[in-house]
Amino acid sequence: MKRISIDPITRLEGHGKIDIFLDESGNVANAYLQIPELRGFEKFCQGRPAEEMPNLTERICGVCPEAHHMAATKALDNVFHVDPPPTAKKLREMFYSIFFATDHTTHFYALGGPDFVVGPTAPPAERNLIGVVNKVGMDIAGKVLKMRRDGHSLIKMIGGRAVHPNWGLPGGVSRGITREQRDEVEKLGRDAIEFAKFSLQLFDDVVLANPEYVNLIKSDAYTQQTYNMGTVDENNHVNFYDGKIRVVGPDGAEKFKYDAQDYREYVAERVEPWSYLKFPYLKQVGWKGFADGVDSGVYRATPLSRLNAADGMATPLAQAEYERFFDTLGGKPVQPTLATHWARLLELLYAPENWVRLATDPEIVGETYRVLPTETPTEGVGCVEAPRGTLTHHYWTDERGIVTNVNLIVGTTNNNAPICMSVKKAAKGLIKNGEVTEGLLNMVEMAFRAYDPCFGCATHSLPGQMPLEVRLRDPDGNVVQRLSQYID
Amino acid sequence: MSDEKFEPRIVGFLCNWCSYRAADLAGTARISYAPNVRIIRVMCSGRVDPTFVLKALSLGADGVLIAGCHPGECHYIEQNYKAMRRFSMLRHTLRAMGVEDERVELVWASAAEGQQLAEAIDKIVEQIRSLGPLNWSDNWQENGARLQALADIVKEHNEALEVPA
Amino acid sequence: MSTTTDPKETDASAAKTKGKLAIYWAASCGGCEISILGIHEKILDVANAFDIVLFPCATDGKVRDVEKMADGEIDVCLFNGGIRTSEQEYMAQLLRRKSKVLIAFGSCASEGCIPGLANLHDRQEIFDCAYQETVSTENPAHVRPRHETTVPEGTLQLPVFYDTLRTLDQTVDVDFYLPGCPPESARIWEAIEALLTGNVPPKGSVIGATTTVCDFCDRTRTEKKIREFKRTWEIIPDPDICLLEQGIICCGIATRAGCGCLCPQVNSPCIGCYGPNGDAEDYGARLMSALASVIDSDDPDEIAEIIRKGIPDPAGTFYRFSLPGSLMRRAKKPVGANGNGH
Helix, strand or coil: CEEEEECCCCCCECCCEEEEEECCCCCEEEEEEECCCCCCHHHHCCCCEHHHHHHHHHHHCCCCHHHHHHHHHHHHHHHCCCCCCHHHHHHHHHHHHHHHHHHHHHHHHHHHCHHHHCCCCCCHHHCCHHHHHHHHCHHHHHHHHHHHHHHHHHHHHHHCCCCCCCCEECCEECCCCCHHHHHHHHHHHHHHHHHHHHHHHHHHHHHHCCHHHHHHHHCHHHECCCEEEEEECCCCEECCCCCEEEEECCCCCEEEEECHHHHHHCEEEECCCCCCCCEEEECCCCCCCCCCCCCCCCEECCHHHHHHHCCECCCHHHHHHHHHHHHHCCCCCCCEHHHHHHHHHHHHHHHHHHHHHHHCCHHHHCCCCECCCCCCCCEEEEEEEECCEEEEEEEEECCCCEEEEEEEECHHHHCHHHHHHHHHHHHHHHCECCECCHHHHHHHHHHHHCCCCEHHHHCCCCCCCCCEEEEEECCCCCEEEEEEECCC | CCCCCCCCCEEEEEECCCHHHHHHHHHHCCCCCCCCEEEEEECCHHHCCHHHHHHHHHCCCCEEEEEECCCCCECCECHHHHHHHHHHHHHHHHHHHCCCHHHEEEEECCCCCHHHHHHHHHHHHHHHHHHCCCCHHHHHCCCCHHHHHHHHHHHHHHHCCCCCC | CCCCCCHHHCCHHHHHHCEEEEEEECECCCHHHHHHHCCCCHHHHHHHHEEEEECCCCCCCCHHHHHCCCCCCEEEEEEECEEEEHHHHHHHHHHHHHEEEEEEEHHHHHHCCHHHHHHHCCHHHHHHHHHHHCCCECCCCCCCCCCEEEECCEEEECCCEEEEEECHHHCCCCCEEECCCCCCHHHHHHHHHHHHHCCCCCCCEECCCCCEHHHHCCCECCCCCECCCECCCCCCCCCCECCHHHCECCHHHHEECCCCCHHHHCCCCCCCCCCECCCCCCHHHHHHHHHHHHECCCCHHHHHHHHHHHCCCHHHHHCCCCCCCCCCCCCCCCECCCCCEC
């Protein structure tokens, strides 16, 4: 069969290529999204002092280092059996909301959004942040740049660095904030709320007001019927930092709700020979292949999933937008993948509302930002919502706190199977009778971009080839034949 | 299988005031000892940077010997204590990298101790002989699959369909 | 990349004077890309000066486009990430051929960075961990990703994963290095300006400071006499006194300046992400010397115990970012039962 290769996939974090096979009639027989990268964090973090894990694992991804930093820090609390003081928890959650808002801004305006703002089949040279700037003008571009600048400056102020902070420790954080810094956080938070409202308005004007885009969003080619996973607080509201993990079925009803530390009873990972990225699935439902439906263990963990898995938002403006979202798209659950872009902007509104709430809490400038562990470290799980999905870090250590074993299930990894399914379905829906253009291939890529993938995150792991040798010996013990693979 | 005995190649850093003079003494006194140590004279054992040791090992040495004045007798007062601390740090690290302790040794020898230095050298040579060659750069080899894989990428790219803009 | 919406209006001579820029990532994390975007509005100046022909994070240029270019057609390539797989080696060779100036951008390309810690293991050890031993992996059939997989429609290829991660300059000839994990945005802009004005150091140089992080640290320093190294979770350090003096292993003494000494400002020690200062060949050797000189003891057994207890992970402490670029490059490879490597 003829093979079309999209290499590399672009406007995401990480590496990937898509191979599309066309049958004799020029229709898509199959499409594969292969992840060709891997680095091996689960192995090479063994032997490292546990307190280094926030700094080590954040190098899984430079777009969402704060997510790994936070999951690792929470895991350390559990490894060292220490409970951080309230100031520390609030600082962490506030910092985390700031990061979330910044990351979601980057994705919408620089990665996934250009397809809508500039157009999915616009010339490739224009389908990027610069093209967006040219299209919308410097006024609006200035707002986007300010949001990213503000977000990164706050992350740097609180956590040390804009990319790869050095802040989290078992029992708290390395430093608190002063009153002046708190004032700055609140001020920029209120600006960010305005920016989020503006972004939602832009989405209304550019996307929802355009019938072609609305048809695209609602089309079957871009819709899957999967389980959805997200973290919720005690009121079943979306929470990025802490809570229980909730999974709802393709019909929207709650199927599982569990503590992060019990993740192994609910999620397992499988291996395919054509991708370095593993494929998580719901263990109790079982792996039935790359399939939709209530009997298939495939699940999604994305901003859209979080909205589906929750009953609402914890802050007022976001809650109002939540209700509008589901009203507009026909009730829960919302399964069209491209709606994830809207869900992401909804979270972009919740994040600064939450961050301002925490910045105006008197405990945020408390002087106790860390307590020292007193117990012998053993084992712990730390879980947060990464912008791209539920992120789980699990460490075991010896009595000195040196890591002996690591397990990571990363945001985008959760979505590996659904992303593959979305790419295949979009390719089948768009490419017919051998008619392929570069623009159509970009529209196939849009099927994964909605997930805001972070394949660097996803492929923390490293595979290889199994060397195998069989030797046949004659009755005297001499080797008469050797059969081998991957041995030189 | 060759009958050739493995002859370790060892680099030695000997300090000018004590251990190098001890080696000189061994020479003038016609004391016989293993010729495997290539001696480099430094002014003080405290001059020996861990870089020198790592460079020697990575470039093919099977071992390294550092020799200085006895503690308390350093010509520059205290620098052999620095050598001691650095050596301890280096040994701790080399162990973690898979290099046996016996490959890198620190000994003290005063200018009068030609016999003792010769014996120390014989001992380290036999130690390393029994460990075998280090051949550190063998660790950097990739297997033959690498070149085939590079060629396969070119093939894979060429076989994909051209798509119009 | 055009700066007007109508390509036809682009001044033809202006288009000719625009350089070509490629920004590529190998075994890295994307942090260098985010740091580049951290120059904020100056990205428009970059877009004015260059057509960005390859930048998978943010633009849609494909490898095909680069393969079709003439040798040397790309003016500058900022290459981040270490060389871990055959695909990454291929891209390093391709971009070297097609670029006039190739820059090892960031710690991964310069010295290996965190993924370089994989050089404490080999492919099989790492592969057994990820694909079999990790607790949530269900793989009773021992499936492993393969270089070639036959599917009903044809053949799928994956790059070969190497036993040893290499730096960019261990793979191809490199013109300049920009250190840091990631390089700070301000330093990136300074480097771009230097390239645009031709104000660059000799080929093979690091574009960066020539002093250590300590020079930018505001903490008070007196004498360092350490009888015990402390783990970061064991104490709450005084915010005004040198961290190393308090027993915390701060790598600032061995690390090139350029970040502005950011981590100690939030009470965390420097972890060495900017690599060695000067032309040090081995970062770990520098740090080993520096820490050895602050130990307050003359007794060999006591010294050994201070080190054993305070530095439980010497490979990770001394070569956290620099293992592939160090003199030894990796730990000894594990030996298989048949006496050969895996």
